[in-house]
Each structure stands twice: as structure tokens, then as C-alpha cells.
Amino acid sequence: MKVFRGFLYDPPHGPCALTIGNFDGVHKGHMVLLAKLREAADRLHLPAAVLTFNPHPRQYFALKTGTLSSAPATITPLREKVQALAQCCVDQVTIARFNNTVSSLSPEEFIEEILVKALNVRWLIIGEKFRFGKGRTGTTDELKEAGKRFGFHVEVLPAVMDENGRISSSCIRQALEQSDFEKVSGLLGKPYAISGHIVHGDKIGRDLGFPTANLPIRHYNPILSGVFITRVHGLEEKPLPSVSMIGTRPTIESDRHIMLETHILDFGRTCYGSLVQVEFLKKLRDNQKFPDLNALKKAIQNDVDTARSFFAKQKTSA
Numbered sequence: 120m121k122v123f124r125g126f127l128y129d130p131p132h133g134p135c136a137l138t139i140g141n142f143d144g145v146h147k148g149h150m151v152l153l154a155k156l157r158e159a160a161d162r163l164h165l166p167a168a169v170l171t172f173n174p175h176p177r178q179y180f181a182l183k184t185g186t187l188s189s190a191p192a193t194i195t196p197l198r199e200k201v202q203a204l205a206q207c208c209v210d211q212v213t214i215a216r217f218n219n220t221v222s223s224l225s226p227e228e229f230i231e232e233i234l235v236k237a238l239n240v241r242w243l244i245i246g247e248k249f250r251f252g253k254g255r256t257g258t259t260d261e262l263k264e265a266g267k268r269f270g271f272h273v274e275v276l277p278a279v280m281d282e283n284g285r286i287s288s289s290c291i292r293q294a295l296e297q298s299d300f301e302k303v304s305g306l307l308g309k310p311y312a313i314s315g316h317i318v319h320g321d322k323i324g325r326d327l328g329f330p331t332a333n334l335p336i337r338h339y340n341p342i343l344s345g346v347f348i349t350r351v352h353g354l355e356e357k358p359l360p361s362v363s364m365i366g367t368r369p370t371i372e373s374d375r376h377i378m379l380e381t382h383i384l385d386f387g388r389t390c391y392g393s394l395v396q397v398e399f400l401k402k403l404r405d406n407q408k409f410p411d412l413n414a415l416k417k418a419i420q421n422d423v424d425t426a427r428s429f430f431a432k433q434k435t436s437a
């Protein structure tokens with residue numbers, strides 16, 4: 120899959136079948152849309168292309184008025200979104216920088232400058248709720264009209280629903296806020312996980328008796344925070360039972376980057392540099408500032424005991 124970043128016109132794009140959106144999480148609704156895009160691209164002998172934006176428009180507008188910490192969280196970081204699009208057999212992703220220029224384009228300018236001149240669209244699919252251009256005022260009818268003028272076909276996909284209504288990134292973000300992982304994985308069509316390469320920590324975990332595999336959370340603002348029962352994929356054939364903390368370490372210091380720290384149960388190996396996926400199963404508690412390391416150690420021991428009973432129950436009910 121080809122990935123074009125930043126500027127839209129360089130290099131010039133050949134004709135394509137296209138879809139547009141944020142694709143945060145790449146959920147089941149997106150997957151239906153992307154399957155239809157693939158089908159049309161094959162039929163028309165065109166590459167299947169996605170136009171997406173970075174940062175997420177909502178983050179851009181929050182940052183314009185506030186601070187990074189007030190920006191709304193995303194389900195997945197950009198790297199994982201691009202990987203998920205590749206798994207949906209997309210040929211080409213253009214990641215347009217969402218900035219003042221792009222956000223100020225009127226719907227007509229968006230169509231002419233971006234869809235026609237920059238991306239050379241011949242076939243376009245969008246969902247029925249799709250809005251675009253300054254103030255999200257552009258509609259699917261306007262796209263259809265423009266398609267007739269500029270010579271591209273427009274397909275509007277009716278909303279993909281589940282028993283609770285239209286599937287959207289917003290309802291997944293809401294379910295994540297409530298740590299409802301069953302609902303999240305139902306909407307995503309896969310378990311919710313955060314992936315990354317394991318980095319070195321401060322080695323305090325070893326002294327505490329709970330060494331951790333640490334993943335830095337650098338490029339996005341995660342929705343989850345607190346202590347969770349998790350499973351680690353990527354180190355051994357089977358996923359490994361674990362407990363994880365996502366957030367800073369209030370007991371140890373005050374201003375630190377957000378980390379995902381995972382203690383894998385009964386695991387003695389070091390695995391720095393390995394690429395792992397940490398799958399979230401259940402929230403145990405919020406992250407706390409303890410009076411000393413001894414109190415923190417007791418709390419983590421309690422988390423480990425709860426996780427052991429959870430996994431033991433899972434084994435007996437399997």
C-alpha cells in the first residue's frame with residue numbers, strides 16, 4: 120500500500136476510486152464501505168484510495184482554542200489506522216494535514232482542489248451522513264451534482280447499523296470511556312488493543328516485584344486511563360495474561376509522558392524492542408497516588424490476584 124503524507128499535489132495522482140473520512144478505529148461500518156470501494160476499484164481497474172486527515176479535525180479545532188490535553192482522544196494512533204486500512208486491501212492512502220488551509224475550503228473548493236485536481240477521482244463512495252468543507256456544510260447531493268460536472272461517479276452507502284443504531288467512531292469512543300470492551304470489540308469487529316515496541320523503563324518495577332513491559336504513548340491522546348486486566352499478543356504463540364496501567368505514575372513523579380506499563384504474569388524474559396499488542400479485557404481501578412512505594416506494591420499485588428482469579432474463571436468456563 121502506498122502512503123502519501125502532508126501535501127496533496129506531490130506526486131500527481133493517477134485516476135482512482137476513492138473514499139474520504141477520519142476512519143478512527145476502522146470499525147465495522149468503515150469495513151463495509153472499504154469492501155465496496157475494493158469491489159468498484161477491481162471492476163474499474165483503478166487503485167482503491169483513501170483520503171484521511173491528520174490531526175483528526177476535532178483535535179485540530181480543540182488545539183486551536185485550547186491545549187493538547189483538552190484535545191479529544193482518538194481510538195487508534197495514525198500508524199495503526201494506516202495498518203488497518205492496509206488490512207482492508209486499500210492500495211493508496213493520502214494523509215492530508217488538517218490545517219487552516221484545508222479547514223477553510225468551501226465545499227466547492229474542496230471538490231475542485233482536492234477531489235478533482237489533487238486526487239483525480241473517478242469513483243467515490245461516502246456514507247449517507249458524510250459532510251465536508253468549511254463548517255461541514257457540503258452534502259452528498261452536492262457531491263453527486265459535482266460528479267456530473269467533473270465526470271466522477273458518486274455512491275452513497277446507507278448507514279451500517281447494529282442493534283443500538285448507526286455504528287460510528289463516536290459510539291466506540293463512548294464505550295471505551297466506560298471501559299465496555301465487549302461493546303467496543305463488537306463495534307470494531309476485533310478486540311481493542313494498543314500496540315507498540317517495548318522500551319526501557321526506570322527499572323523501579325523490578326524492585327517493586329512487578330517488572331513491566333513499557334509502551335510509550337507519544338502521538339495520541341488515549342481514551343483509557345487506569346489499571347486493567349489485559350492480554351499480551353506477539354511474544355509467544357498464545358496471548359499472555361497480564362495487568363496494565365495506562366497513564367502517568369502519580370506515586371513516583373508528577374509530570375511524565377503517558378505510558379502503557381504491563382506486568383505479564385509468571386513471565387521472566389526481557390523483551391525490549393519487541394512489537395506487542397496489549398488487548399484490554401476489564402478495568403480494575405483508577406490510577407492512584409499512593410503515600411509510598413509499599414502501598415503501591417500492595418495495590419499492584421491486589422490487581423495481580425484479581426487478574427489471576429479472572430483468568431482462572433475464564434479457563435474453567437472455556
Ligand SMILES: Cc1cc2nc3c(=O)[nH]c(=O)nc-3n(C[C@H](O)[C@H](O)[C@H](O)COP(=O)(O)O)c2cc1C
Binds near residue numbers: 380
Ligand atoms: C498493574 C499496575 C498498576 C499500577 N498502578 C499504579 C498506580 O495506581 N499509581 C502509580 O503511581 N503507578 C502505578 N503503576 C505504575 C508503577 O508505578 C510502575 O509500573 C513502576 O513504577 C515501574 O516503572 P518502570 O517500568 O519505569 O520501572 C502501576 C503499574 C502496574 C503494572
Ligand SMILES: Nc1ncnc2c1ncn2[C@@H]1O[C@H](COP(=O)(O)OP(=O)(O)OP(=O)(O)O)[C@@H](O)[C@H]1O
Binds near residue numbers: 140141290
Ligand atoms: N455506520 C456507517 N455506515 C455507513 N457509512 C459509514 C458508517 N460510519 C462511517 N461511515 C462512512 O465512512 C467514512 C469515514 O467515516 P468517519 O470516520 O469520518 O465517520 P464516523 O465513523 O461516523 O466517525 P465520527 O463518529 O467520529 O463522526 C465516511 O464516508 C462516513 O460517512
